[in-house]
Amino acid sequence: MKFLLVNIQLFDSATKWGEYDHLARTISLSRNLVQKFSWAHVLGVLKHEMAHQWVYENYPQADVSAHGKEFHEACEKLKLHSQYRSTKVELASENPDFSIEEVANPLIEKVKKLMSLASSSNEHEASLAATKVRELYLKYNLEQADLGQKSDVAHVLISTGKKRLSLIEKKIISMLVEFYFVQVIVVHEFNAKTVEHYQALEVIGLKENTLMAEYVYHFLLRACKSYPGTSMKLGLLDGFAQKLKGQVVNHQPQEKALIVRAEAELEDYVHEYFPRLRSLRSSSRQISSSDYNHGVSQGQKLNLNKPISEKRSGSVKLIG
Numbered sequence: 001m002k003f004l005l006v007n008i009q010l011f012d013s014a015t016k017w018g019e020y021d022h023l024a025r026t027i028s029l030s031r032n033l034v035q036k037f038s039w040a041h042v043l044g045v046l047k048h049e050m051a052h053q054w055v056y057e058n059y060p061q062a063d064v065s066a067h068g069k070e071f072h073e074a075c076e077k078l079k080l081h082s083q084y085r086s087t088k089v090e091l092a093s094e095n096p097d098f099s100i101e102e103v104a105n106p107l108i109e110k111v112k113k114l115m116s117l118a119s120s121s122n123e124h125e126a127s128l129a130a131t132k133v134r135e136l137y138l139k140y141n142l143e144q145a146d147l148g149q150k151s152d153v154a155h156v157l158i159s160t161g162k163k164r165l166s167l168i169e170k171k172i173i174s175m176l177v178e179f180y181f182v183q184v185i186v187v188h189e190f191n192a193k194t195v196e197h198y199q200a201l202e203v204i205g206l207k208e209n210t211l212m213a214e215y216v217y218h219f220l221l222r223a224c225k226s227y228p229g230t231s232m233k234l235g236l237l238d239g240f241a242q243k244l245k246g247q248v249v250n251h252q253p254q255e256k257a258l259i260v261r262a263e264a265e266l267e268d269y270v271h272e273y274f275p276r277l278r279s280l281r282s283s284s285r286q287i288s289s290s291d292y293n294h295g296v297s298q299g300q301k302l303n304l305n306k307p308i309s310e311k312r313s314g315s316v317k318l319i320g
């Protein structure tokens with residue numbers, strides 16, 4: 001895509017995140033947006049205004065302020081997520097996805113109830129509840145794959161505040177991809193307050209899967225903080241992974257084919273969205289076998305036991 005040079009400025013508005021003025025050849029972004037919200041939100045609003053600019057420069061007869069077919073054509077070319085394509089957008093301060101919803105999500109509601117059981121002091125009851133959560137997600141993903149239609153893909157950004165990911169964080173990422181029907185991309189996120197770039201995780205998949213993956217990421221990070229040393233932390237994660245593998249249901253050939261197809265479709269989507277991907281590399285680390293084995297035994301006892309929520313406080317403003 002080619003664009004003419006335009007001015008980009010900050011403005012103060014109580015009703016708008018951004019606007020494009022073709023007469024002044026200027027894109028304006030809310031000062032509040034840049035200072036207080038995720039950089040992913042800033043880029044989303046900027047691309048929205050760039051879409052209006054592209055329409056004006058390529059379809060002079062079209063209504064530059066409209067959100068018609070020309071505008072959506074530009075959004076496709078810019079790979080702009082659907083959240084940022086409408087005239088009114090709700091942004092949560094920490095996450096570039098999931099506005100507050102009036103209707104409860106049936107799967108999330110069931111998972112919440114099961115997770116409350118997973119905090120039970122009865123180890124057998126807690127383990128059964130955790131297994132049931134896993135089965136619910138497997139069933140849900142099979143049903144979605146069986147529909148044979150392209151489902152909306154959600155993007156969740158997890159800010160790390162770090163310039164380099166630790167070995168433990170990389171291990172958790174690989175577990176999310178293996179067990180939770182998502183793809184995770186490490187991206188650079190700009191922080192307007194520190195004027196520096198940090199690494200962030202973009203979790204991609206069906207909305208319910210990204211919500212669970214985001215929760216599991218933070219849950220496992222918190223769990224690892226309770227154990228000293230890299231060896232024990234790695235053992236904890238491997239022990240939890242072994243537990244998840246033990247919860248996998250034996251699928252029929254047709255079901256396995258559906259899962260493989262769904263995973264392939266998600267991978268294709270991600271490679272189209274991020275055409276220049278490269279794999280994460282992890283350096284080798286000397287491991288203490290005694291610490292590692294202790295971590296494994298503790299990881300096998302881990303249960304996801306705190307409620308997952310899809311509600312996030314947000315602000316609603318127009319995009320011009």
